[in-house]
Amino acid sequence: MSELDGIIRDLVIANRILAHEGVLDAYGHVSVRHPSHPDRYLLSRSRSPELVGPHDILEFSLEGDALTRKHDTPYTERHIHGAVYESRADIHAVVHSHAPDVLPFGIVKTPLRPVVHVASAMGGKVPVWDIRERFGDTDLLVSTIEQGRDLARGLGEGYVVLMRGHGFSAAGRTLREVVKTSVYVRLNARVLMDALRLGGEVQYLSQGEIDIRLALDAKSARFDRAWEYWSARAGMRASE
Amino acid sequence: MSELDGIIRDLVIANRILAHEGVLDAYGHVSVRHPSHPDRYLLSRSRSPELVGPHDILEFSLEGDALTRKHDTPYTERHIHGAVYESRADIHAVVHSHAPDVLPFGIVKTPLRPVVHVASAMGGKVPVWDIRERFGDTDLLVSTIEQGRDLARGLGEGYVVLMRGHGFSAAGRTLREVVKTSVYVRLNARVLMDALRLGGEVQYLSQGEIDIRLALDAKSARFDRAWEYWSARAGMRASE
Amino acid sequence: MSELDGIIRDLVIANRILAHEGVLDAYGHVSVRHPSHPDRYLLSRSRSPELVGPHDILEFSLEGDALTRKHDTPYTERHIHGAVYESRADIHAVVHSHAPDVLPFGIVKTPLRPVVHVASAMGGKVPVWDIRERFGDTDLLVSTIEQGRDLARGLGEGYVVLMRGHGFSAAGRTLREVVKTSVYVRLNARVLMDALRLGGEVQYLSQGEIDIRLALDAKSARFDRAWEYWSARAGMRASE
Amino acid sequence: MSELDGIIRDLVIANRILAHEGVLDAYGHVSVRHPSHPDRYLLSRSRSPELVGPHDILEFSLEGDALTRKHDTPYTERHIHGAVYESRADIHAVVHSHAPDVLPFGIVKTPLRPVVHVASAMGGKVPVWDIRERFGDTDLLVSTIEQGRDLARGLGEGYVVLMRGHGFSAAGRTLREVVKTSVYVRLNARVLMDALRLGGEVQYLSQGEIDIRLALDAKSARFDRAWEYWSARAGMRASE
Numbered sequence: 001m002s003e004l005d006g007i008i009r010d011l012v013i014a015n016r017i018l019a020h021e022g023v024l025d026a027y028g029h030v031s032v033r034h035p036s037h038p039d040r041y042l043l044s045r046s047r048s049p050e051l052v053g054p055h056d057i058l059e060f061s062l063e064g065d066a067l068t069r070k071h072d073t074p075y076t077e078r079h080i081h082g083a084v085y086e087s088r089a090d091i092h093a094v095v096h097s098h099a100p101d102v103l104p105f106g107i108v109k110t111p112l113r114p115v116v117h118v119a120s121a122m123g124g125k126v127p128v129w130d131i132r133e134r135f136g137d138t139d140l141l142v143s144t145i146e147q148g149r150d151l152a153r154g155l156g157e158g159y160v161v162l163m164r165g166h167g168f169s170a171a172g173r174t175l176r177e178v179v180k181t182s183v184y185v186r187l188n189a190r191v192l193m194d195a196l197r198l199g200g201e202v203q204y205l206s207q208g209e210i211d212i213r214l215a216l217d218a219k220s221a222r223f224d225r226a227w228e229y230w231s232a233r234a235g236m237r238a239s240e
Numbered sequence: 241m242s243e244l245d246g247i248i249r250d251l252v253i254a255n256r257i258l259a260h261e262g263v264l265d266a267y268g269h270v271s272v273r274h275p276s277h278p279d280r281y282l283l284s285r286s287r288s289p290e291l292v293g294p295h296d297i298l299e300f301s302l303e304g305d306a307l308t309r310k311h312d313t314p315y316t317e318r319h320i321h322g323a324v325y326e327s328r329a330d331i332h333a334v335v336h337s338h339a340p341d342v343l344p345f346g347i348v349k350t351p352l353r354p355v356v357h358v359a360s361a362m363g364g365k366v367p368v369w370d371i372r373e374r375f376g377d378t379d380l381l382v383s384t385i386e387q388g389r390d391l392a393r394g395l396g397e398g399y400v401v402l403m404r405g406h407g408f409s410a411a412g413r414t415l416r417e418v419v420k421t422s423v424y425v426r427l428n429a430r431v432l433m434d435a436l437r438l439g440g441e442v443q444y445l446s447q448g449e450i451d452i453r454l455a456l457d458a459k460s461a462r463f464d465r466a467w468e469y470w471s472a473r474a475g476m477r478a479s480e
Numbered sequence: 481m482s483e484l485d486g487i488i489r490d491l492v493i494a495n496r497i498l499a500h501e502g503v504l505d506a507y508g509h510v511s512v513r514h515p516s517h518p519d520r521y522l523l524s525r526s527r528s529p530e531l532v533g534p535h536d537i538l539e540f541s542l543e544g545d546a547l548t549r550k551h552d553t554p555y556t557e558r559h560i561h562g563a564v565y566e567s568r569a570d571i572h573a574v575v576h577s578h579a580p581d582v583l584p585f586g587i588v589k590t591p592l593r594p595v596v597h598v599a600s601a602m603g604g605k606v607p608v609w610d611i612r613e614r615f616g617d618t619d620l621l622v623s624t625i626e627q628g629r630d631l632a633r634g635l636g637e638g639y640v641v642l643m644r645g646h647g648f649s650a651a652g653r654t655l656r657e658v659v660k661t662s663v664y665v666r667l668n669a670r671v672l673m674d675a676l677r678l679g680g681e682v683q684y685l686s687q688g689e690i691d692i693r694l695a696l697d698a699k700s701a702r703f704d705r706a707w708e709y710w711s712a713r714a715g716m717r718a719s720e
Numbered sequence: 721m722s723e724l725d726g727i728i729r730d731l732v733i734a735n736r737i738l739a740h741e742g743v744l745d746a747y748g749h750v751s752v753r754h755p756s757h758p759d760r761y762l763l764s765r766s767r768s769p770e771l772v773g774p775h776d777i778l779e780f781s782l783e784g785d786a787l788t789r790k791h792d793t794p795y796t797e798r799h800i801h802g803a804v805y806e807s808r809a810d811i812h813a814v815v816h817s818h819a820p821d822v823l824p825f826g827i828v829k830t831p832l833r834p835v836v837h838v839a840s841a842m843g844g845k846v847p848v849w850d851i852r853e854r855f856g857d858t859d860l861l862v863s864t865i866e867q868g869r870d871l872a873r874g875l876g877e878g879y880v881v882l883m884r885g886h887g888f889s890a891a892g893r894t895l896r897e898v899v900k901t902s903v904y905v906r907l908n909a910r911v912l913m914d915a916l917r918l919g920g921e922v923q924y925l926s927q928g929e930i931d932i933r934l935a936l937d938a939k940s941a942r943f944d945r946a947w948e949y950w951s952a953r954a955g956m957r958a959s960e
Contacts, residue, residue, distance in 0.1 A: 116818070166357050195828050196438060198913065203884060212858060288709030340667055340670055347684075348681070350678045376688075380685075380693070506950065528945055618929065619837065619932045645923065
């Protein structure tokens with residue numbers, strides 16, 4: 001199997017995992033930067049992640065033009081992916097999700113912050129990006145590269161950004177990292193909501209703990225144990 | 241396959257999708273207006289949606305009289321469907337649901353309003369209809385065409401109406417639209433409850449955003465991506 | 481099939497339904513009064529409801545003595561069933577459950593009251609029985625017929641009684657009715673918790689509505705639509 | 721089957737049960753003390769519990785050195801197990817979990833206390849251990865035997881200890897007991913959160929009730945009914 005074929009296979013598994021773990025539903029998507037052309041990325045044609053197979057994966061320029069199979073319908077919101085790859089050389093994979101447990105933090109003032117060690121990729125506090133601030137009333141979709149670039153500015157140097165009334169986007173140094181980040185952003189949001197409702201002060205992770213965990217994640221970027229497990233749950237055989 | 245057979249097939253898929261996505265359970269139903277006789281609608285005999293097959297679909301007059309297979313037991317609450325079709329020429333499909341996540345908004349003062357872009361069909365604020373206002377103490381079922389007409393007045397020009405102590409009804413310009421609306425009303429209710437509990441001000445969709453989304457939905461009335469996904473999850477092959 | 485065999489078959493289906501719908505888990509049980517000997521009841525040997533088959537069903541006297549296959553281990557808490565049958569000639573089936581959604585109402589002052597039409601069997605307000613009031617510190621199990629009789633007094637003339645720190649018991653005029661009651665007590669508890677958290681006044685069913693629904697349930701005691709659906713979900717073929 | 725083979729088989733079943741019941745996910749683990757060498761314990765190599773089979777089980781010294789198949793990767797956090805076995809001769813099985821329903825009680829002041837009879841193994845009030853108190857900023861993992869010993873001190877004479885921002889650990893007098901404790905700690909946490917949100921005073925189990933239940937559990941240490949049920953749900957045939 002060529003390197004590209006292996007990456008496409010991993011991207012298909014990532015689609016299935018994120019669907020099975022409740023991060024992606026009918027909508028939402030996951031992409032990976034092209035291994036030999038850093039100015040391209042791989043992303044499914046317009047199809048729900050649970051159903052994506054190798055033949056659905058297309059190549060796009062960072063501006064969102066399909067470079068292969070140009071007659072297939074692309075995701076309207078592919079610009080989320082292109083704009084993040086454009087602005088962040090360290091990022092090699094992107095997820096866009098509407099997970100219900102995360103959505104509340106995009107529409108209230110209470111910030112989403114990490115309380116569980118596995119969710120440290122969120123950083124100290126997840127920024128909220130609101131398309132309305134710069135583009136006024138829209139359908140809330142990131143439909144142009146300019147909107148994508150504005151979102152990428154909202155993401156800044158972090159790995160997760162909330163999108164008001166819409167969902168969140170996550171960026172990873174590897175495909176497996178962004179899958180892990182997305183799964184645990186959701187878990188952390190649920191735990192934090194439950195904790196806040198108990199009342200009183202909540203103990204967030206300290207900045208020191210977050211930094212140590214981010215460094216740890218960079219070293220263990222394959223997350224073999226979780227990847228094998230999530231693949232099996234999604235009915236896929238984990239890639240070696 | 242005749243046009244009617246195709247519509248019946250889609251209606252069966254809609255039954256299965258709504259059961260699988262937690263919108264309908266033992267009770268609740270979904271109908272579609274007859275394609276060539278606008279004064280008739282198609283609806284299952286009295287059977288739980290998850291089990292409905294093509295042979296369960298009956299034809300009804302808007303007054304709720306079965307026009308085919310008159311010996312089958314109909315749903316008591318078929319009048320919800322007839323009355324909505326009677327009052328709204330733009331509506332071609334109706335859902336009646338008891339989804340638990342939506343029920344709380346029918347029994348408290350807090351209004352159900354859209355906070356997620358996919359739920360814009362709810363309009364600015366979902367009206368609450370209470371059968372008791374006009375009919376006093378009842379079994380809460382919409383058992384007569386008069387009760388159905390009162391409910392249709394409660395729905396007004398919108399697409400969703402809450403029913404106090406009972407559930408909600410949704411109306412769509414197409415069958416696929418009403419399925420999407422019903423799935424996302426439920427998600428929006430869950431997200432809004434979670435957001436309100438975090439305290440502080442909640443950012444609802446603006447009226448401009450709602451209008452733009454409703455116009456978008458009218459154009460993309462097939463919702464192919466979601467329909468293919470939901471059909472597959474419900475164990476059905478999506479119709480073309 | 482003899483009448484008794486038919487009833488045993490229904491009781492097995494009821495076990496499977498209540499397990500599948502989240503009313504019963506490892507523990508909990510469901511019984512039915514003997515059709516020709518009103519001073520006996522049918523109940524599984526000590527086995528989790530999801531696994532109960534026809535050969536697990538034993539006959540008991542109202543005092544809790546096994547009348548068949550006396551060497552099988554019975555449920556410790558069979559006295560819940562015997563005591564309810566003893567005190568209420570109108571009751572023909574009993575469920576004992578630890579459903580997590582219902583448990584909170586047994587340990588706080590907020591009463592469990594019906595807010596959804598399908599849950600009217602709860603009556604105006606579900607009583608809470610606390611074994612500690614009469615028996616002091618125990619293992620909380622209803623292990624003697626005296627404890628069962630005290631619980632039956634707590635149930636009174638109603639159909640549902642909460643048990644502090646333990647669960648609830650439900651009584652039905654038919655087996656199918658007690659299954660329906662148990663499923664919807666759980667749903668009503670979830671909806672009411674969600675509604676109360678939204679704040680402000682909650683609209684409960686009126687006493688008139690409750691009375692009308694109870695009369696309706698008595699007439700439609702077979703609940704064919706729901707029974708067929710729940711049976712299918714639990715992997716069983718519904719009895720005719 | 722030798723005694724050791726039987727114990728390994730039970731440990732595999734325990735892994736599958738805890739995964740299926742939502743106590744363990746990609747991470748977390750369960751161990752058992754060696755039946756004939758009390759200074760050793762049995763624990764899977766680094767693998768998600770849902771996927772663990774008999775050939776994944778390794779033997780460790782209490783200090784965490786693998787005594788068999790030394791080339792396999794062990795869990796980093798195996799020291800939780802060794803330190804608890806070292807400090808508590810009465811303990812024969814240990815679970816380490818990140819169950820989301822339990823996590824909130826590790827990051828707020830509200831104590832986790834038992835409100836349901838099946839959760840009495842928690843004792844009167846579950847202690848919270850914070851790795852930061854003694855070790856400052858870390859990755860929050862229990863990576864050394866010293867950290868494990870500090871956690872074991874946090875556990876004290878009880879059976880459950882919360883770990884701030886991380887999860888919980890549970891200890892059992894038998895493997896089946898620790899499985900039951902872990903399943904019901906989670907249920908109790910969910911019920912208590914729901915009850916606290918209803919407001920007003922919550923009725924916890926009394927110390928007398930807790931003591932009676934703990935004595936009862938010691939006698940019925942096989943928990944045959946629950947073990948058969950959980951095994952079946954996890955797709956395993958229960959051990960005799």
